[in-house]
Amino acid sequence: MTDASTEQDIPETETVDIQGRDVVIKPLNDAQLALMGREVRLMSKDTTPRERKLDAVSTMFTILESVVVSAEDKEYMNDLIIAGKLDLKALTSFVTVFTGEDAQKPKVRRGRAPAKR
Numbered sequence: 262m263t264d265a266s267t268e269q270d271i272p273e274t275e276t277v278d279i280q281g282r283d284v285v286i287k288p289l290n291d292a293q294l295a296l297m298g299r300e301v302r303l304m305s306k307d308t309t310p311r312e313r314k315l316d317a318v319s320t321m322f323t324i325l326e327s328v329v330v331s332a333e334d335k336e337y338m339n340d341l342i343i344a345g346k347l348d349l350k351a352l353t354s355f356v357t358v359f360t361g362e363d364a365q366k367p368k369v370r371r372g373r374a375p376a377k378r
Contacts, residue, residue, distance in 0.1 A: 274330060275358045280346065282337060285330040288359040293324050297356070318349065325352050 276283045289297070300317040303309045309317075322342070329335045341347035 273359070277354045277358055279334075279338060279351070280341060282334070284334045284338070286328045286355055286358070287330060289324070289328055289356060293327070294356070297321055297324055321349060325349075325355050328355060 274285050274287050276285050278284075300321050304314050304317045326335055326338065329338065338347060
């Protein structure tokens with residue numbers, strides 16, 4: 262084994278803007294994405310008890326915090342959350358930045374296709 266790092270040893274990272282600060286994150290893994298999806302579904306159900314919805318929010322924040330690379334950035338985000346200046350919706354870029362969903366979607370032309378002559 263050598264000490265030299267290969268590209269496979271270095272996790273992919275991206276930078277996202279959180280209220281004017283560039284925060285470096287690593288991608289969510291499949292299990293984290295699945296758990297986030299489950300929590301979102303629970304939160305959207307009217308039959309889910311309020312306490313369980315609060316647990317879901319806590320779980321989602323914990324997952325999102327886990328992908329932040331820098332301890333200083335984690336503290337910065339926690340300070341914003343405590344101050345009420347950062348919510349889950351603002352953190353959706355943590356999920357979409359790696360999938361390219363942040364990119365503007367192409368405009369779709371509505372209507373009938375021109376007739377061929």
